[in-house]
Amino acid sequence: MKVVDPLYRRAIANPHQHFLCTLTEIYSYAQTEGAVNQIIASCCVLGIIEGTKVAIFASNHPYYLFWVLALTRIGAIIVFCHARLSITALERQLKTIGISFLVTDRETTIAAIKTIPLVPSFADCQTVPPLWELHREHSIFFSSGTTGEPKAVCLTLANHYYSAIGVLSRLQVTKNDGAWLLCLPLFHVGALAILWRCLWGDLAIYLQARFDAAQVIHAVQNNKIGWLSLVPTMLVRILDHPSFDASLTAWQQLKGILVGGAPLSPSLQERCLQLHLPVVTTYGLTEAASTVTTLTSNEWRAHPHTAGTVIPGLAIRIEEGKIKIKGRSVLQRYCHTTERAEWFDTKDVGYIDGSGYLVVCDRSDNLILCGGENIYPAEIENLLLLHPHIRDVCVVGKADREWGQIPVAVLQAELELSVQDIKEFCLRHHLPPYKIPKQVFNWAALPKTETGKTDRAAIGRLIACHPDRE
DSSP states (O other): OEEEOHHHHHHHHSTTSEEEEOSSOEEEHHHHHHHHHHHHHHHHHHTOOTTOEEEEEOOSOHHHHHHHHHHHHHTOEEEEOOTTOOHHHHHHHHHHTTOOEEEESSOOOBTTBEEEESSOOOOSOOOOOOEEETTSEEEEEEOOOTTSSOOEEEEEHHHHHHHHHHHHHHHTOOTTSOEEEEOSOTTSHHHHHHHHHHHHHTOOEEEOSSOOHHHHHHHHHHSOEEEEEEOHHHHHHHHHSTTTGGGHHHHHTSSEEEEOSSOOOHHHHHHHHHTTOOEEEEEEEGGGTEEEEEOOHHHHHHOTTSOOEEOTTEEEEEETTEEEEEETTSOSEETTOOOOOSSEEEEEEEEEOTTSOEEEEEEGGGOEEETTEEEOHHHHHHHHTTSTTEEEEEEEEEEETTTEEEEEEEEEESSOOOHHHHHHHHHHTTOOGGGSOSEEEEOSSOOBOTTSOBOHHHHHHHHHHOTTOO
């Protein structure tokens, strides 16, 4: 199935309409179309054609999006690389999937891979037919890897398309809503999802080079922003920023603040409800081209502990406590595998509540097996976040000769808390004794991934290196 590139259509119909804005620049549809065609010309000179795998290793920048649009029109396969990878790790990832070209904004040399500047020296402008083949392989993302080695996820353009129109339909987004603020890193599928939504929804993108709470608050106050996407850590930093209170009215007037990547803690939910913020909780994963379920902001006020219902085009069911999905936005395969299943196992644990909304409990990979009992860290973490002195927490399992594994809590707290302090707090809140952390580590800060998720795998490795530290 082929469709006309929506950028091309809008560049003809509304050439002067704003498509991409930054703190210092504005690109109309016509200007974006021009930049895309210049990149296409450069690709023709370089020998990048349909099916060529091209990696992008760069920070947020307008030309990052222009490259995505140009490579999409050519029919190349785009490989999105974590912007903070070491060169060694980057080289290992690229060589496993056979990359010939690397687009980057930094000095990078990798044997047998041609490096191209993010803002290239342009050749004479050439064009290719502005048609997109939806069902071809389009992009490769590396899953977050918070529980192990990242997997290379292959997505088609159809996966992105159906995800985008599903979200637009579920949230009833209109072109009059205002720009969608994009401050997530562009190598993340949740960030690229904003590009597709804005292209098919006729919305402008307000792009930020990186997440900065002060800049996000300033943008919401001083620009026509309708939507933005955050992870919970970002939302906390915004609410804690000294300039937030003065901007509260602007935040309350947004169409929606999409929050995903991790569950909202009970304390953060309550804080947002008290501030009357139009929060939209979502649940998604790379393998579903971002969003699986979402609430609307009105629904969230009545069901703040849930992740909503599936977007159009997807189906969901619970098998033995695990969330399984199928639909047009779900990947067909991982790279280097041919395995396919009718229902994709998300590896997440959850249930459908009495009102038909999905409640996500935890990752099954995070499960701690302690003396034959199943312990899900999220339950303990949500409880500990109610402690008045705890700002952040991660609970992981640590190998134990007697119990197999024991729960261990890593805290970012305002004062040092002992195992006894945590035990007394948990017992007061009726947590079963076997779920109470047996060791407590007080750290100045918890390591995070680029998208703001707690880096559970890194914490597990650090805990294993310091078995006697409490």
